[in-house]
Amino acid sequence: MDIEERLVRRLRSARHVLVFTGAGVSAESGIPTFRDALTGLWENFDAEALATPEAFERDPAMVWGWYEWRRAKVLRAQPNPAHLAIAALAARVPRLTVVTQNVDDLHERAGSHDVLHLHGRIDRPFCAVCRRPGAYPPGIPDEPEGGRPLEPPRCIHCGGRLRPGVVWFGEMLPEAEWDAAIAAAESCDAFLCIGTSSVVQPAASLTTMAIRRGAITIQVNPNPTDLDHSVSLNLSGPAGMIMPALVDRVWGEI
Ligand code: OAD
Secondary structure (H helix, E strand, C coil): CCCCCCHHHHHHHHCCEEEEEECCHHHCCCCCCCCCCCCCCCHHHHHHHHHHHHHHCHHHHHHHHHHHHHHHHHHHHHCCCHHHHHHHHHEEEEEEEEHHHHHHHCHHCCCCCCCCEECCCCCCCEECCCCCCCCCCCCCCCCCCCCCCCCCEEEECCCCCCECCEEECCCCCCCHHHHHHHHHHHHEEEEEECCCCCCCCCCCHHHHHHHCCCCEEECCCCCCCHHHHHHHCEEECHHHHHHHHHHEEEEEEE
């Protein structure tokens, strides 16, 4: 891996490393991203009709069925070498914070702890009315590509409809996670931005906060983003290849 010795030394001496991930980190596990040409979810499905509170009010069965298809994909997926390298990093640095925009649990299944999920979790449904948590029956739903209309289950407390536990367009991020992510971005000395297009706010502003603070910033992405020239180092390639190599090169064999 071709990194200047000066950057390697700065990374190695970092006391607090923040890893910020997006859909690209799970792409090699077979979970589609949102904006990649051809395969991205928002290239093939209408976000307005599936990922807004208004869409759920209008057609709860269509929204629920589509998320059941995505949940099945997550349940069948396995962590890839990028998730594993990030989990391995925890034992090699004094402090590691993992912040993700992903609604899957692949970081946790790879061994990462206390992951801050800014956009919620697909496996944590809650009641659209009283907001108390709901639960899925065990097993993997068998859904066709893109899902099919399915009436959402009802809340056992109030009878309201359960909804997927994700943040939709127009909704606030979970407050505790967002506050903790800001605090981490403002105190970290190394920031790794992995597999995100960095276009969705406010999550994407974490990278700018870290840049402003003077942290060393590294982007891992096979495609260009608006941050290519703002980060300290841009590593172009798939996270499953780059992350194990980066951790090996800087922090020692994994
Ligand atoms: P995007 O789909 O916008 O971006 C995914 C990024 O991953 C792109 O920049 C790709 O180039 C990159 N990528 C693809 N394959 C990769 C690989 N193997 N290794 C590394 N990078 C790879 O996804 P996000 O940035 O995560 O919001 O999108 C942010 C938010 O927009 C999501 O959390 C979701 C979506 O609407 C909500 O669900 C609220």
